[in-house]
Structure formats: C-alpha cells, structure tokens
Amino acid sequence: MSPARTFWIILTIGMGLRLAWAVAVPVMPMSDSWAYHQFARNIVDHGIYGWTASEPTAYWAVGTSAAIAFTYLFTDSYWGVVILNLLAGGLAIVLTHALATRWFGATVGLAAMALVAIWPNLIVFTTILSSELFFIALTLAGLFFWQRPAGHPLANLILAGLIWGIAGYVRPVILLVPVALALADLARGPRGFARTALEAGVAMLLILLVALPWTIRNDRVLGAPVMVSTNFGPNLWMGNNPDSRGGYMPLPPEVETMSEIERAEFLKDKARQFMRDHPGQALKLAAIKLFKLNNRETIGVVWNGDALEPRIGGTGMTLLKLVATGYWYLVFLGGFAGIAVLVGRAGWIAALFNPPVALWGYFTALHAVVVAEDRYHMPSSAFIAMMAALALVALWRRWQARSGHPVARMGPA
Numbered sequence: 001m002s003p004a005r006t007f008w009i010i011l012t013i014g015m016g017l018r019l020a021w022a023v024a025v026p027v028m029p030m031s032d033s034w035a036y037h038q039f040a041r042n043i044v045d046h047g048i049y050g051w052t053a054s055e056p057t058a059y060w061a062v063g064t065s066a067a068i069a070f071t072y073l074f075t076d077s078y079w080g081v082v083i084l085n086l087l088a089g090g091l092a093i094v095l096t097h098a099l100a101t102r103w104f105g106a107t108v109g110l111a112a113m114a115l116v117a118i119w120p121n122l123i124v125f126t127t128i129l130s131s132e133l134f135f136i137a138l139t140l141a142g143l144f145f146w147q148r149p150a151g152h153p154l155a156n157l158i159l160a161g162l163i164w165g166i167a168g169y170v171r172p173v174i175l176l177v178p179v180a181l182a183l184a185d186l187a188r189g190p191r192g193f194a195r196t197a198l199e200a201g202v203a204m205l206l207i208l209l210v211a212l213p214w215t216i217r218n219d220r221v222l223g224a225p226v227m228v229s230t231n232f233g234p235n236l237w238m239g240n241n242p243d244s245r246g247g248y249m250p251l252p253p254e255v256e257t258m259s260e261i262e263r264a265e266f267l268k269d270k271a272r273q274f275m276r277d278h279p280g281q282a283l284k285l286a287a288i289k290l291f292k293l294n295n296r297e298t299i300g301v302v303w304n305g306d307a308l309e310p311r312i313g314g315t316g317m318t319l320l321k322l323v324a325t326g327y328w329y330l331v332f333l334g335g336f337a338g339i340a341v342l343v344g345r346a347g348w349i350a351a352l353f354n355p356p357v358a359l360w361g362y363f364t365a366l367h368a369v370v371v372a373e374d375r376y377h378m379p380s381s382a383f384i385a386m387m388a389a390l391a392l393v394a395l396w397r398r399w400q401a402r403s404g405h406p407v408a409r410m411g412p413a
Contacts, residue, residue, distance in 0.1 A: 229283060
C-alpha cells in the first residue's frame with residue numbers, strides 16, 4: 001500500500017473515531033470545562049472576561065474561553081466547540097505525521113500519526129471544553145514552520161512566532177519552547193546553536209508582541225502588565241509548600257482579601273522561599289510531581305463523566321479509564337524505547353538533544369517544578385508518539401531482517 005493511501009486511511013480512521021464519539025457523547029461541561037463556559041458566556045453577553053460581569057480576571061489564559069465565545073456567536077449549543085475540537089484533533093494528527101516524517105522518515109511518520117489518531121484520551125477530549133487540544137495543535141503548527149526546509153526562512157520563522165503567540169493566549173508556557181529548541185541544537189555545535197538561539201530570540205519577541213494587547217488590557221484592568229495570566233504564582237505555590245502533595249489544592253485563607261496581582265506575587269514568593277529553605281523537600285515534591293504527571297491518563301473520561309456515567313455506569317467508567325491508561329502506559333514506555341533507539345544510533349547527546357525529546361523534556365520539567373496532574377502531560381503526546389513510533393518501526397525492521405524479508409528503507413529512521 002502506498003504511503004499516500006495509508007495516510008488517508010489513518011486520517012479517516014482518526015477523524016471517524018472522533019466524530020463517532022462526538023455524536024455518541026453529549027457535551028456536559030464540568031469542573032474546568034464549566035469555568036471555560038462561564039467565561040465564554042460573560043465575553044459574549046457582557047464583553048467581560050471574568051468570573052462574573054463585574055469581576056474581570058486574568059487568572060486563566062483567555063484564549064480557550066475566547067475561542068469558545070466565538071462559537072457562541074453562532075449557536076447556543078456546544079456543537080461549535082466540538083467542531084473546533086475536531087479541527088484541532090485533525091491538525092494534531094496531520095502535523096504529527098509531517099513533523100515525524102521530517103525528522104525520522106516516512107514510515108515513522110505514518111506510525112506516529114496512527115498512534116495519535118487512535119489515542120483514546122485525545123479522542124474523548126473532543127467533547128470537552130478545554131485548552132488541551134487547541135494548545136497541542138498550535139504548538140505543532142508553530143513547530144511545522146520552525147526551521148522548515150521549504151519556503152523562505154524568515155517567513156517561516158515569523159509564522160512560527162505568530163502561531164506560538166496565539167498559542168500563548170491558550171497557555172503562556174509556549175514562551176520558552178523556542179529556548180528548548182535552541183538548546184536542542186547544542187548537539188550541532190556552537191555555530192548551529194548560535195543561529196538557533198537568535199531565531200529563538202526572534203520567536204520569543206513575536207510571542208510577546210502578539211500577547212501585547214492582552215498585556216495592556218491586564219495593566220489597565222488589574223493594575224499590572226501581566227503577559228497573559230496570573231496563575232503562575234498560585235500554581236508554583238500549590239506544588240511547593242509544606243502541605244503540598246504535588247497536585248491541585250485550595251489557596252490559603254490569607255490570600256482571600258488580596259487582589260489577583262497581590263495574590264500571585266505573594267504565593268510566588270512563598271513558594272520560592274519554601275524551595276530555598278527546604279531544598280530536600282522541594283526535590284522530593286518534584287519526584288512526586290513527576291509520578292503524578294505520568295501515573296495515569298483518566299482525565300478525559302472523568303471530564304466526560306456527567307454525560308458518560310448515566311449511560312455506561314460506574315463499571316463502564318472504570319473500564320474506559322483502564323483502556324485510556326493502558327494505552328498511555330504502552331505509548332509512554334514506547335517513548336523511552338524510542339529514545340533508546342536514538343541512543344543506540346547516535347549516542348546520548350544526539351538522542352537527548354533531539355527536538356521531540358527536548359520538548360517532551362521541557363513540558364515534563366515545567367510541571368515537575370510547578371504543579372502536576374495527568375492532563376499536563378498532554379502537550380507532549382505527539383512527541384511521545386513519535387518516539388514510540390521510532391521504536392515500533394525499529395522492532396518491525398529487526399523482525400523483517402531476522403525473518404529474511406527485504407527491509408524497506410523510507411527515510412532516515
């Protein structure tokens with residue numbers, strides 16, 4: 001079967017699964033999804049991004065709520081959000097293929113695409129109001145233009161920066177992605193790193209410029225030029241305080257009367273002080289957060305719970321969680337196997353300073369410092385799939401060689 005035909009079959013399966021899920025499972029927002037819905041309604045009904053029409057905020061990044069609000073201009077149903085999620089899911093599948101093919105060859109590209117296409121958690125997020133699918137798609141879209149072989153280099157760099165700037169409205173952590181990519185180029189030597197560092201600086205400047213209108217809004221509304229959101233301090237505190245267990249926890253009573261800006265600074269200082277005074281405990285918490293980040297993949301099922309449980313019951317919910325987490329374990333372990341393949345081919349430095357590995361490491365390290373839940377590993381999904389695909393293709397080729405079958409060489413993998 002030709003690679004082109006395989007591509008379309010995988011894409012059709014992936015989108016078919018997402019569409020079937022969307023038809024079968026109604027959107028019933030809960031937890032963070034309900035908050036996004038409320039924010040979006042306040043944008044549409046009152047022109048205010050806030051908890052209420054009289055409480056403007058920048059605690060969460062505005063991008064997800066703004067995208068949802070856009071759909072509410074055309075419909076009061078959630079089908080507009082589902083369509084956006086379908087588009088984001090489709091982009092993630094296609095861009096995973098494009099990037100994996102660029103880095104590891106056509107066979108790995110198709111295998112990585114297939115892993116993302118049938119990934120249960122990514123499928124069930126189709127009916128959730130959340131930032132995850134939007135952020136994954138925008139991160140990969142910017143990466144597609146980052147050092148793209150075809151086209152004008154400066155135009156590609158500008159496109160990458162602008163797309164990542166939009167991603168910053170969804171999750172500001174995109175700001176340091178160019179830094180992670182620049183560091184990944186260290187393996188190419190000082191000359192390659194110097195060029196990529198300059199490009200990273202340009203990309204970060206573009207991200208900040210795209211965020212500038214919201215930064216000005218925050219200065220006028222909240223009294224401080226916050227780039228996008230004010231939740232870094234609270235998230236850092238949740239993951240670094242004497243009572244922390246590494247995950248979400250209620251904010252302390254002493255911040256209740258503070259303004260949003262005061263609260264953010266106060267909690268950031270408290271967290272930093274804790275890490276300075278208790279480095280051993282902070283390191284222990286970092287290890288706990290790494291475990292919490294990767295120990296399961298159930299959030300998609302949980303956030304669909306109000307719609308699912310009346311239909312499939314508690315036993316069905318448990319089975320879906322087991323399927324989702326089982327798939328996660330397989331791909332997660334496969335990702336490490338893929339890194340081992342890279343180590344065997346080119347050594348530790350080339351393996352670890354590889355774009356998908358570096359970005360997987362970046363998103364992992366970020367949440368080892370701040371706060372961790374299983375949904376926070378989702379931005380790494382495509383990169384983990386690429387590594388797992390690399391391992392699968394290596395195993396397949398080894399089996400072909402041992403069985404006496406001709407081994408098809410399709411690219412550098």
